[in-house]
Amino acid sequence: MSEKGRLIVISGPSGAGKSTVVSKAVAERNDVCFSVSVTTRKPRVGEVDGREYFFVDLDRFKEMTDNNELLEHAEYCANSYGTPRAYVEEKTEEGLNVILDIEVQGARQVADKMSDAVKIFIIPPSMDELRNRLEKRGADTQRAIEARLIRAAQEYEEADFYDYLIVNDDADRAAAELSAIITAEKCRFALRKERLENA
Numbered sequence: 241m242s243e244k245g246r247l248i249v250i251s252g253p254s255g256a257g258k259s260t261v262v263s264k265a266v267a268e269r270n271d272v273c274f275s276v277s278v279t280t281r282k283p284r285v286g287e288v289d290g291r292e293y294f295f296v297d298l299d300r301f302k303e304m305t306d307n308n309e310l311l312e313h314a315e316y317c318a319n320s321y322g323t324p325r326a327y328v329e330e331k332t333e334e335g336l337n338v339i340l341d342i343e344v345q346g347a348r349q350v351a352d353k354m355s356d357a358v359k360i361f362i363i364p365p366s367m368d369e370l371r372n373r374l375e376k377r378g379a380d381t382q383r384a385i386e387a388r389l390i391r392a393a394q395e396y397e398e399a400d401f402y403d404y405l406i407v408n409d410d411a412d413r414a415a416a417e418l419s420a421i422i423t424a425e426k427c428r429f430a431l432r433k434e435r436l437e438n439a
Contacts, residue, residue: 243432245271245332246425249350250341252362253392255374257408258341261362264415265422266339272422273331275340278304281319294324312342312349323350337422344398351401358425360418361402365409367392 252258266272278294280301289295296304301320304310313322323340331338340350350357364370370392374385399405404421408414 243335243426245335245337246422247275247328247332247350247354247357248272248337248339248422248425249347249357249359250339250362251344251347251359251395251402252408253364253370253395254388255370255377255392256362256364257373257411257414258362260411261406261408261414261418262339262341264411265418269419269422271335272337272339275323275338276327277321278310278324279319279321294327308353311353312346314346325353328354337426344395344401348401358404358421359402360404360406360421361399362406362408362414362418363396363399365407369409 250258250262276290276292276294278296278301280296280298281293283289283293283295287293287295298320301313301322304322304324305313309325310322311325311328313320315321323342323346328338328340342350347359351359364373367389371385371389374380374388380388406414406417406421
């Protein structure tokens with residue numbers, strides 16, 4: 241009997257190292273895939289529909305929101321983005337754990353529609369370390385870094401909404417914790433109790 245996968249929602253401030261932790265955690269696993277978002281923006285060179293994104297026009301996107309086909313959606317730089325419910329449900333039915341890396345507001349939208357989603361918040365060991373990482377990255381102006389730090393503080397105030405908190409002071413250890421959470425979530429009694437009944 242194939243076990244259903246879980247939707248794993250990952251959030252955390254920019255600079256927390258989410259991508260590194262997630263990529264290390266899933267490198268050794270064959271039961272995880274990443275959520276593919278739907279977007280109204282045009283494909284870039286080399287992008288393939290259904291791989292990087294599902295590319296749709298604005299009318300189709302509005303239809304998807306009206307028909308409750310998206311677990312969450314938002315607008316960014318004049319384009320719309322969302323998480324298609326059908327893709328997540330198809331992959332979890334196949335037994336795959338689907339990872340969705342998303343900010344706090346989006347995570348709340350997802351949880352409203354899929355209450356069994358596993359919500360994980362990843363943070364650096366301190367705000368000073370977050371500042372150091374953002375400065376070392378060299379991708380932002382000082383003003384943008386300050387804005388990111390303010391945003392991080394706001395996100396921390398909402399973090400008690402999450403099921404798990406991972407402190408990324410060491411990427412390998414944080415990845416091991418994330419992998420352990422994914423495994424433990426599939427072992428929940430409520431998800432396996434029918435095995436007792438069918439034993």
